[in-house]
Amino acid sequence: MPRNPRNQIYPGYEDLPAAGRSGPLVRLWRIRTELLLAAALAIFTLTLLDATQQGRWMPFILLSSAISVPAATRTGRNWIxxxxxxxxxxxxxxxxxxxxxxxxxxxxxxxxxxxxxxxxxxxxxxxxxxxxxxxxxxxxxxxxxxxxxxxxxxxxxxxxxxxxxxxxxxxxxxxxxxxxxxxxxxxxxxxxxxxxxxxxxxxxxxxxxxxxxxxx
Known part of the structure; x- marks a missing residue:
């Protein structure tokens, strides 16, 4: 027996379309965090490759510090x-x-x-x-x-x-x-x-x- 009538708002005999239909903008909005992380990772990788090819290690050190230092602290780990x-x-x-x-x-x-x-x-x-x-x-x-x-x-x-x-x-x-x-x-x-x-x-x-x- 359902706890609340709202748990069964559709009749059992009704043929409903599959849930999850949405436009491309809505689908992109649902994975916005993953897209931003992928973009950040791509920028980091390209910067690293460019720096190593030109023999410049300072950008790599700065980027690595920006990631590793917060992760090494308790506050940073809690935030993540x-x-x-x-x-x-x-x-x-x-x-x-x-x-x-x-x-x-x-x-x-x-x-x-x-x-x-x-x-x-x-x-x-x-x-x-x-x-x-x-x-x-x-x-x-x-x-x-x-x-x-x-x-x-x-x-x-x-x-x-x-x-x-x-x-x-x-x-x-x-x-x-x-x-x-x-x-x-x-x-x-x-x-x-x-x-x-x-x-x-x-x-x-x-x-x-x-x-x-x-x-x-």
Missing amino acids: TSHVWCVISRHRLQRVCLETTMHTRAGRIPLVLWITPTSRGEKALILTRAGICAEEFEAYSEEIAAACWARSTNVYRHRTRSQFVVVEIVRRDKAPGAVSPGLDRLYGRRAWVSLRPDFEEPPDLRADAALTRAGH
């Missing part, structure tokens, strides 16, 4: 690891949409506009397609957590623009004193509403909400 998880989670989110009913009748899935590391995991900003809403992501929250190899997920809807959804992927407890970068700073923490009635907001969010109500 957190962004690798962002790429993995983005692809796993897309796979969940393909494997479930979180796609349109034409086979198009929501767009992951941006994903950023946080102190507890990752946060993904998603633009839904027509026929898909934030409540459907909440209905599939357990599937998303399992697909992303995470502890749990939290789903938030924008207060005024319901086509925007934030999916928070929780992998660990929040480190004391850690700052959550990215979505919270750019879009404002008070712009998002949790879909879980029993969800308890952090103290700083409750204080911000109280100040907002007092101002009105």
Whole structure:
């Protein structure tokens, strides 16, 4: 028996097209990180070959230092690891949409506009397609957590623009004193509403909400 009626939005007898149909620009957007890494690797290789052929080793030393020095520090390794998880989670989110009913009748899935590391995991900003809403992501929250190899997920809807959804992927407890970068700073923490009635907001969010109500 399904946990939520939104888990079965299409009748079982309906013959739907295969999910994942999208234009070339959308497909390129989904692999933008991999394309940028491939371009950076190509530039590094060409620079190295040009430097060795001309007997100039300074560009090679500078480029090698720019890569090896950050990787040798704990902060650099944490940065690399957190962004690798962002790429993995983005692809796993897309796979969940393909494997479930979180796609349109034409086979198009929501767009992951941006994903950023946080102190507890990752946060993904998603633009839904027509026929898909934030409540459907909440209905599939357990599937998303399992697909992303995470502890749990939290789903938030924008207060005024319901086509925007934030999916928070929780992998660990929040480190004391850690700052959550990215979505919270750019879009404002008070712009998002949790879909879980029993969800308890952090103290700083409750204080911000109280100040907002007092101002009105």
